[in-house]
Amino acid sequence: MQAIRANETGLRVDEKLERLKLYGLSSPALLLILVILVIPVGWLFYVSFIGGDGQFSLENYQRMIKRSSYMRIFRTTFEVSVVTTALCIVIGYPLAYFLSQLPARLANLCMITVLLPFWTSLLVRTYAWLVLLQKKGLVNDWAIALGLWDEPIKMVHNMTGTLIGMVHIMLPFLILPVYGSMKAIDRDYMKAASNLGASPKRAFWDVFFPLTLPGLFAGTLMVFILCLGFFVTPAVLGGGKVIMVSMKIVSNIELFVSWGAASALGVVLLAMTFAILWVASRFLKLDQIAGGGH
Amino acid sequence: MFNWLNQPATETQITHGQRLWLYIVAVVIMLLLVAPTLIVVPMSFSDSQYLEFPPKVWSLRWYEHYFGSSEWMLATWTSLKAAFLTMLVATPVGVLAAYGLHASNVRFVRVTFLFLITPMMVPLVLVAIGVFYVYVQLGILYTVGGLVLAHSILALPLVVIVIGSALKSYDMSQENAARSLGAPRWKAFLTITLPQIRFAVVTAALLAFLTSFDEVVVAMFISGGDNPTLTRNMFNALRDQIDPTIASISTIMICVTTFMMILAQLFGQQKKAQD
Numbered sequence: 001m002q003a004i005r006a007n008e009t010g011l012r013v014d015e016k017l018e019r020l021k022l023y024g025l026s027s028p029a030l031l032l033i034l035v036i037l038v039i040p041v042g043w044l045f046y047v048s049f050i051g052g053d054g055q056f057s058l059e060n061y062q063r064m065i066k067r068s069s070y071m072r073i074f075r076t077t078f079e080v081s082v083v084t085t086a087l088c089i090v091i092g093y094p095l096a097y098f099l100s101q102l103p104a105r106l107a108n109l110c111m112i113t114v115l116l117p118f119w120t121s122l123l124v125r126t127y128a129w130l131v132l133l134q135k136k137g138l139v140n141d142w143a144i145a146l147g148l149w150d151e152p153i154k155m156v157h158n159m160t161g162t163l164i165g166m167v168h169i170m171l172p173f174l175i176l177p178v179y180g181s182m183k184a185i186d187r188d189y190m191k192a193a194s195n196l197g198a199s200p201k202r203a204f205w206d207v208f209f210p211l212t213l214p215g216l217f218a219g220t221l222m223v224f225i226l227c228l229g230f231f232v233t234p235a236v237l238g239g240g241k242v243i244m245v246s247m248k249i250v251s252n253i254e255l256f257v258s259w260g261a262a263s264a265l266g267v268v269l270l271a272m273t274f275a276i277l278w279v280a281s282r283f284l285k286l287d288q289i290a291g292g293g294h
Numbered sequence: 295m296f297n298w299l300n301q302p303a304t305e306t307q308i309t310h311g312q313r314l315w316l317y318i319v320a321v322v323i324m325l326l327l328v329a330p331t332l333i334v335v336p337m338s339f340s341d342s343q344y345l346e347f348p349p350k351v352w353s354l355r356w357y358e359h360y361f362g363s364s365e366w367m368l369a370t371w372t373s374l375k376a377a378f379l380t381m382l383v384a385t386p387v388g389v390l391a392a393y394g395l396h397a398s399n400v401r402f403v404r405v406t407f408l409f410l411i412t413p414m415m416v417p418l419v420l421v422a423i424g425v426f427y428v429y430v431q432l433g434i435l436y437t438v439g440g441l442v443l444a445h446s447i448l449a450l451p452l453v454v455i456v457i458g459s460a461l462k463s464y465d466m467s468q469e470n471a472a473r474s475l476g477a478p479r480w481k482a483f484l485t486i487t488l489p490q491i492r493f494a495v496v497t498a499a500l501l502a503f504l505t506s507f508d509e510v511v512v513a514m515f516i517s518g519g520d521n522p523t524l525t526r527n528m529f530n531a532l533r534d535q536i537d538p539t540i541a542s543i544s545t546i547m548i549c550v551t552t553f554m555m556i557l558a559q560l561f562g563q564q565k566k567a568q569d
Binding site: 012019020021022023024025026028029030032033036037039040041044091093094097098099101110112113114115116117119120121122123124125126127128129130131132134136138145168171172187188190191193194198199200203204224228229231232235236246249250253259262263266269270273276277 | 304319323327328334337345386387394395397399403412416417418425450454504507508529532536541544547548551554555567
């Protein structure tokens with residue numbers, strides 16, 4: 001009896017060791033992220049608290065609050081992110097619904113229209129919009145030919161162009177998780193609702209829509225977070241008129257070599273991102289969001 | 295045709311006719327999703343300095359300009375090298391991590407997983423300037439090796455997610471069976487598990503390649519000198535003016551992406567056929 005019990009403890013210790021060994025397989029990945037991500041970002045955090053005289057100071061943060069230009073940048077970032085996310089929901093949800101109702105073969109075919117932009121370089125897509133929306137571009141040409149407007153409209157190097165480009169780039173990030181949650185819904189629920197006398201509208205809003213909310217939340221969160229830190233599209237399509245936080249960070253480094261100011265902005269941006277994720281994690285499991293995106 | 299309109303479309307007996315608006319809206323959105331990118335392809339064959347659609351005179355002028363420019367060729371070569379090496383680094387490291395987490399099942403697996411996907415959450419600009427500073431200190435700024443390391447952490451979350459979800463639907467008892475028959479764990483993994491998740495591994499590798507190949511912001515800061523990436527040069531060119539050469543490069547990049555997508559699809563089909 002004694003021997004068996006001792007053996008059991010031994011086995012348990014062995015198993016624990018084995019599990020830790022297996023866990024150790026993730027150490028190269030952990031090390032890589034530690035060295036290339038955590039240390040550099042930690043260093044930025046440190047620099048953000050160093051003032052012009054090399055001493056500890058809060059001046060980099062104080063400047064942000066005092067100067068209205070910084071406040072304006074944060075407001076722009078927020079506005080662009082909110083509007084882009086809202087447009088993505090309004091455009092993406094119906095398309096995801098449409099795709100989820102198609103027979104499998106047709107759905108796979110139509111899905112290419114979502115996956116192709118998802119895989120295509122965002123620089124290429126931004127460039128495409130730059131070409132299409134310019135004054136002598138295709139959109140203006142066609143709109144004038146169709147009589148929609150008489151004079152070429154300025155649609156790029158401003159807020160309009162930025163929003164068009166960003167919505168186009170973010171849409172797949174919303175559609176994919178929403179589509180996933182729609183496909184997971186048992187169609188019998190809708191049949192049951194309708195058998196119980198619900199009108200198609202009522203069955204959709206009371207049964208179908210609530211079941212898609214987890215996917216919708218996940219997609220919304222993903223799009224919003226990506227928008228907050230976005231750089232390429234507003235930098236190219238905004239033409240200097242739409243300045244987002246990430247662009248200010250870059251110009252602080254490239255033009256003014258001002259690491260303190262850039263780091264402080266970065267820390268605030270990161271804090272905002274993590275705060276949103278933290279709030280979201282109270283309602284959703286974050287690792288599932290990551291799984292839902294692909 | 296009109297008959298079809300009156301047929302029920304869903305379980306709630308709503309007819310196709312009543313939902314016609316949805317179909318129209320959906321087709322328009324799908325067009326808007328793909329058309330802007332694809333329209334660049336014919337435009338790149340235009341002879342004009344201003345990009346036209348449809349081109350009045352067709353020519354390969356911008357392709358000649360691209361292939362004839364040593365600067366663009368150098369950038370393309372750097373990007374290909376970096377993407378290939380990123381794939382070689384991120385895929386095995388990510389597969390190991392995903393497998394380790396899946397099999398170990400210790401208490402802090404979830405936290406570790408979240409840590410592994412943080413590179414997806416941290417704004418790219420922050421990664422870029424942080425890494426830029428550290429690389430200056432280490433003296434590896436503008437090297438392919440440095441670029442590969444930075445791109446690898448950006449690709450890691452994708453690899454971990456793709457492999458992780460493949461392992462979730464894989465039955466680990468197969469590996470346990472092999473081990474109970476005397477195979478060491480590494481052998482059981484290589485001969486039993488790995489072949490069964492190979493489609494996920496290929497997808498993950500392709501994603502890692504594209505992550506590096508398409509990445510702009512980090513490359514903008516830490517590539518340059520003798521090793522500028524294609525995206526870095528493209529971005530700089532875009533800031534100045536609309537250079538038609540970019541249209542030809544974009545076309546080539548779209549072809550590369552489409553090719554990779556087809557590859558991934560083919561592997562996916564094979565998997566379905568096997569199931």
